[in-house]
Amino acid sequence: MKIAVFPGDGIGAEVTREAVRVLEALGLPGLTLFEGDVGAIAYERHGHPLPAETLEMARASDAVLFGAVGDPSCDNLERHLRPEQAVLGLRAELGLFANLRPATVFRGLEEMSGLKPELARSIDLLIIRELNGDVYFGDKGMRETADGQREGWDMMSYSTSEVRRIAHTGFQAAQKRGAKLCSVDKANVLETSQLWRDVVSEVAAEYGDVELTHMYVDNAAMQLVKNPGQFDVVLTGNLFGDILSDLASMCVGSIGLLASASLGERQTEFGTFGLYEPIHGSAPDIAGQGLANPMATILSVAMMLRHSFGLEDQAARVEDAVSKALADGVRGGDLGGDLGTVAIGDAVLARL
Amino acid sequence: MKIAVFPGDGIGAEVTREAVRVLEALGLPGLTLFEGDVGAIAYERHGHPLPAETLEMARASDAVLFGAVGDPSCDNLERHLRPEQAVLGLRAELGLFANLRPATVFRGLEEMSGLKPELARSIDLLIIRELNGDVYFGDKGMRETADGQREGWDMMSYSTSEVRRIAHTGFQAAQKRGAKLCSVDKANVLETSQLWRDVVSEVAAEYGDVELTHMYVDNAAMQLVKNPGQFDVVLTGNLFGDILSDLASMCVGSIGLLASASLGERQTEFGTFGLYEPIHGSAPDIAGQGLANPMATILSVAMMLRHSFGLEDQAARVEDAVSKALADGVRGGDLGGDLGTVAIGDAVLARL
Numbered sequence: 031m032k033i034a035v036f037p038g039d040g041i042g043a044e045v046t047r048e049a050v051r052v053l054e055a056l057g058l059p060g061l062t063l064f065e066g067d068v069g070a071i072a073y074e075r076h077g078h079p080l081p082a083e084t085l086e087m088a089r090a091s092d093a094v095l096f097g098a099v100g101d102p103s104c105d106n107l108e109r110h111l112r113p114e115q116a117v118l119g120l121r122a123e124l125g126l127f128a129n130l131r132p133a134t135v136f137r138g139l140e141e142m143s144g145l146k147p148e149l150a151r152s153i154d155l156l157i158i159r160e161l162n163g164d165v166y167f168g169d170k171g172m173r174e175t176a177d178g179q180r181e182g183w184d185m186m187s188y189s190t191s192e193v194r195r196i197a198h199t200g201f202q203a204a205q206k207r208g209a210k211l212c213s214v215d216k217a218n219v220l221e222t223s224q225l226w227r228d229v230v231s232e233v234a235a236e237y238g239d240v241e242l243t244h245m246y247v248d249n250a251a252m253q254l255v256k257n258p259g260q261f262d263v264v265l266t267g268n269l270f271g272d273i274l275s276d277l278a279s280m281c282v283g284s285i286g287l288l289a290s291a292s293l294g295e296r297q298t299e300f301g302t303f304g305l306y307e308p309i310h311g312s313a314p315d316i317a318g319q320g321l322a323n324p325m326a327t328i329l330s331v332a333m334m335l336r337h338s339f340g341l342e343d344q345a346a347r348v349e350d351a352v353s354k355a356l357a358d359g360v361r362g363g364d365l366g367g368d369l370g371t372v373a374i375g376d377a378v379l380a381r382l
Numbered sequence: 383m384k385i386a387v388f389p390g391d392g393i394g395a396e397v398t399r400e401a402v403r404v405l406e407a408l409g410l411p412g413l414t415l416f417e418g419d420v421g422a423i424a425y426e427r428h429g430h431p432l433p434a435e436t437l438e439m440a441r442a443s444d445a446v447l448f449g450a451v452g453d454p455s456c457d458n459l460e461r462h463l464r465p466e467q468a469v470l471g472l473r474a475e476l477g478l479f480a481n482l483r484p485a486t487v488f489r490g491l492e493e494m495s496g497l498k499p500e501l502a503r504s505i506d507l508l509i510i511r512e513l514n515g516d517v518y519f520g521d522k523g524m525r526e527t528a529d530g531q532r533e534g535w536d537m538m539s540y541s542t543s544e545v546r547r548i549a550h551t552g553f554q555a556a557q558k559r560g561a562k563l564c565s566v567d568k569a570n571v572l573e574t575s576q577l578w579r580d581v582v583s584e585v586a587a588e589y590g591d592v593e594l595t596h597m598y599v600d601n602a603a604m605q606l607v608k609n610p611g612q613f614d615v616v617l618t619g620n621l622f623g624d625i626l627s628d629l630a631s632m633c634v635g636s637i638g639l640l641a642s643a644s645l646g647e648r649q650t651e652f653g654t655f656g657l658y659e660p661i662h663g664s665a666p667d668i669a670g671q672g673l674a675n676p677m678a679t680i681l682s683v684a685m686m687l688r689h690s691f692g693l694e695d696q697a698a699r700v701e702d703a704v705s706k707a708l709a710d711g712v713r714g715g716d717l718g719g720d721l722g723t724v725a726i727g728d729a730v731l732a733r734l
């Protein structure tokens with residue numbers, strides 16, 4: 031089982047270190063870890079945020095554990111050299127088309143949410159965001175208009191096969207959960223969305239046991255605040271998914287606890303190849319001080335065990351250890367406590 | 383002062399009727415009202431959601447009071463015949479490029495918000511959404527890809543002049559409020575956003591008294607839930623504005639109280655030509671039963687008095703009447719009360 035670890039920038043190194051300790055403590059036979067550079071640190075060392083060696087390492091692995099990228103020192107670099115390009119590059123090059131972000135509130139942490147506790151408590155949803163298409167990866171550029179102005183442009187599009195494969199991911203995820211799928215688009219304005227809606231509706235015929243609904247993205251943003259408990263699986267495109275998944279995280283409140291998986295089509299001998307990362311960023315303001323909460327990265331390891339290695343029991347073991355630690359009052363600064371990165375790692379390890 | 387009234391569908395007729403009563407009660411000299419058809423009802427009567435007569439009436443007026451459009455009977459019509467096209471058509475044909483949506487929580491109504499009361503109480507922001515460009519009005523269509531698939535596509539773009547004029551609206555609005563402007567985009571991914579950010583930053587030079595910040599749209603969605611009190615004026619494009627303004631409304635909670643103005647460049651002898659509407663929709667489920675809260679439409683009349691007729695005193699008078707009614711416990715079903723449309727209209731009129 032080959033795992034590529036890309037700590038990246040800011041707090042990335044600190045939080046992945048704890049997650050790796052948890053992974054190693056499981057004593058899985060035949061586990062090999064490789065470490066690679068991504069983000070600002072990779073630009074510094076190799077002149078590119080996603081060096082060829084890093085990409086090769088990812089391709090040669092069964093799963094990638096990713097920390098975070100981004101550093102203010104890169105703000106003025108040309109777009110293709112900025113740390114985010116490592117994220118976009120990995121998604122594209124590795125064909126990671128399905129981003130899974132579970133959002134649930136841990137018991138006792140309802141008060142961390144900006145929402146009223148009774149609404150926060152009702153959140154138990156999974157956002158599935160398409161990650162390889164949409165306006166993210168279409169042609170784009172700057173041009174001059176007929177009347178001599180500068181114009182920025184980006185092509186938004188989705189094709190049948192792109193929507194079909196993510197729709198299958200969505201319906202199958204719904205089958206394993208509450209059997210409800212809400213597809214979010216803007217079909218009243220966008221042709222891209224109309225195609226999306228048509229294809230999702232078509233694929234629905236193969237999943238008679240899942241209840242499919244459609245919702246416009248503006249309404250979905252409202253409903254996530256008004257009545258988040260109505261959602262089970264939310265399926266959406268790359269751009270709307272970017273916005274809604276961050277919104278959903280904030281409705282949960284404790285962003286230091288939220289994990290994500292980005293899955294591709296490639297099957298390894300163990301499961302589905304994927305990249306796993308906490309949804310928080312590189313947090314340059316607290317980097318290097320041992321203050322960051324590593325729980326989201328540890329929970330990303332659990333997702334990896336589940337999806338890329340088929341080790342459901344081990345995944346649950348890690349998740350339980352985190353839950354227990356939280357139930358016992360283990361709190362980082364993000365949750366109003368004063369435990370540091372290593373102390374939280376220790377606390378989870380002790381409960382494993 | 384010529385005002386075109388377009389009640390539209392569902393509860394549109396009921397709520398505009400009360401707003402017109404308030405308008406007439408002000409006893410403004412030289413006021414003439416015209417009524418026109420838009421939306422599903424216009425399609426039924428004239429075969430088009432935005433008949434030429436309606437558009438002509440709007441052009442000949444100094445301001446438009448708009449109710450709401452949309453009816454389930456139209457769900458299967460071709461896109462260009464659906465009620466929403468009346469909204470998009472009016473915005474485009476009348477050059478209404480600036481959508482203003484104030485979001486504030488009325489005192490005593492904090493508990494209506496999905497957010498915690500202390501967060502809800504802190505909301506006092508104005509969203510300014512560009513309304514004539516972006517992926518809404520670019521070329522779009524369905525095509526076949528090289529490998530024979532169906533593909534939906536939409537062109538997203540902004541040109542210098544489009545961004546410049548809305549940026550001026552934003553900075554000027556900020557000058558009249560808290561002197562803070564937060565411009566929201568996705569410049570780390572989109573060239574359209576990069577142009578947006580460049581031009582907004584350029585225009586900032588003319589407004590040294592306004593503090594400009596930039597925020598990515600995913601982060602903005604989170605911040606609206608986490609700490610909405612940080613925002614004064616939020617400036618954004620058509621698509622992101624659609625999502626964020628609905629989100630902000632829901633953070634306020636009482637969607638039956640939120641008004642909006644859509645302004646163009648045309649100056650009449652009284653002020654800026656504009657279209658005014660409540661942000662709630664046509665609510666077909668409660669239409670025709672006298673249950674809808676007309677306060678958002680009444681508050682839209684106040685915005686009209688302010689922006690299109692320069693009647694700040696009268697605008698404040700209407701707003702005060704609504705505030706007083708709310709403070710006195712006047713509540714429609716949307717606020718947990720049991721007063722109907724006409725009773726609420728009466729209550730506001732009594733306090734005028």
Ligand SMILES: CC(C)[C@H](C(=O)O)[C@@H](O)C(=O)O
Pocket residue numbers: 114117118272570571600
């Ligand atoms: C860094 C950025 C390009 C990225 C995105 O927009 O996808 C991020 O916001 C995310 O959601 O992973």
Ligand SMILES: CC(C)[C@H](C(=O)O)[C@@H](O)C(=O)O
Pocket residue numbers: 218219248466469470624
């Ligand atoms: C009806 C629809 C086309 C419209 C939009 O997307 O602009 C609506 O959601 C709005 O915000 O006014």
